[in-house]
Amino acid sequence: MHAYYADRFVLPLPAGHRFPMAKYGALRDRLREKLPAVDIQPAPAASDGELALVHTPGYIRAVADGSLAPQIQREIGFPWSVAMAERARHSVGATIAAAHRALTHGIAANLAGGTHHAGRAAGSGFCVFNDVAVAARLLQAEHARGSRRALRVAVIDCDVHQGNGTAAIFRGDPDVFTLSLHGEKNFPFQKEPGDLDIDLPDGCGDSDYLAALEQALASLQDRFEPDFIFYLAGADPHEGDRLGRLKLSFDGMEARDRRVFDWAWQRRLPLAFAMAGGYGRDLASTLQVQENTFVVALEYARRWAQAGIPMPASAREMRKLPADLSD
Numbered sequence: 001m002h003a004y005y006a007d008r009f010v011l012p013l014p015a016g017h018r019f020p021m022a023k024y025g026a027l028r029d030r031l032r033e034k035l036p037a038v039d040i041q042p043a044p045a046a047s048d049g050e051l052a053l054v055h056t057p058g059y060i061r062a063v064a065d066g067s068l069a070p071q072i073q074r075e076i077g078f079p080w081s082v083a084m085a086e087r088a089r090h091s092v093g094a095t096i097a098a099a100h101r102a103l104t105h106g107i108a109a110n111l112a113g114g115t116h117h118a119g120r121a122a123g124s125g126f127c128v129f130n131d132v133a134v135a136a137r138l139l140q141a142e143h144a145r146g147s148r149r150a151l152r153v154a155v156i157d158c159d160v161h162q163g164n165g166t167a168a169i170f171r172g173d174p175d176v177f178t179l180s181l182h183g184e185k186n187f188p189f190q191k192e193p194g195d196l197d198i199d200l201p202d203g204c205g206d207s208d209y210l211a212a213l214e215q216a217l218a219s220l221q222d223r224f225e226p227d228f229i230f231y232l233a234g235a236d237p238h239e240g241d242r243l244g245r246l247k248l249s250f251d252g253m254e255a256r257d258r259r260v261f262d263w264a265w266q267r268r269l270p271l272a273f274a275m276a277g278g279y280g281r282d283l284a285s286t287l288q289v290q291e292n293t294f295v296v297a298l299e300y301a302r303r304w305a306q307a308g309i310p311m312p313a314s315a316r317e318m319r320k321l322p323a324d325l326s327d
Contacts, residue, residue, distance in 0.1 A: 106304030114276025159234030
């Protein structure tokens with residue numbers, strides 16, 4: 001299974017900054033040590049043209065040259081630097097690369113990404129560009145060259161914070177379905193309505209969370225027929241997270257991941273996932289949640305590999321796979 005990283009661009013954050021920049025390199029090192037079956041590759045940079053599928057030219061230019069308005073800079077939460085601009089561009093490139101790989105191999109990952117607070121003309125909440133939105137639009141544009149039917153994309157966002165930027169970007173689009181399972185009272189405090197928003201109370205634990213997820217996936221199945229899945233596997237619903245306010249155990253987080261990957265596998269839907277948020281009181285807890293996500297993902301990646309069947313152009317064709325490959 002391929003995974004892409006952009007942690008060679010390290011932001012020069014001021015002392016005491018609450019963003020855990022060290023987790024990205026630490027996750028890459030941990031996966032190389034413990035899960036060598038994950039083929040870790042450096043991410044390419046997203047081009048201006050790719051970013052412009054979602055973001056305004058003025059915003060792309062302002063991120064590149066550091067001319068962001070002070071209010072937008074504060075909302076992003078990072079001081080501008082060349083490293084910030086390059087990291088944002090490569091993080092989008094990582095999700096694009098993962099999406100392309102998933103189309104032919106079933107599953108692939110971005111070791112960062114999930115920057116779902118970024119909108120068309122502004123970033124927010126440590127999110128500069130919206131990687132999933134750009135990758136989704138690029139897949140749709142590429143698909144349109146050889147098909148009369150639009151590629152239908154579902155975003156399953158299990159970060160503890162609502163994917164407000166993604167919801168706003170795709171609002172009213174019949175070919176993209178945004179599902180967000182998040183803390184009701186958590187950031188962003190002004191939510192943007194998506195296609196399906198599941199608000200969870202503070203202190204929500206394993207059983208209630210997993211029941212809500214099951215209900216959400218059932219609703220997605222009833223309302224939308226996707227060809228491709230983007231999954232935001234945020235570590236921040238874990239009980240050890242500083243900003244999460246939910247109470248999922250390690251087992252609950254792993255069960256969450258397994259349910260999403262299994263839902264996609266049963267329908268033969270290619271899936272690209274990003275790690276999204278994770279702000280553990282100690283870094284080790286966030287890394288353990290993320291490692292567990294990759295353990296589950298590898299299991300399903302092996303199922304795709306064992307099937308030995310190239311990914312067809314349409315997920316509807318994928319459902320014609322032999323029944324004995326569905327376990």
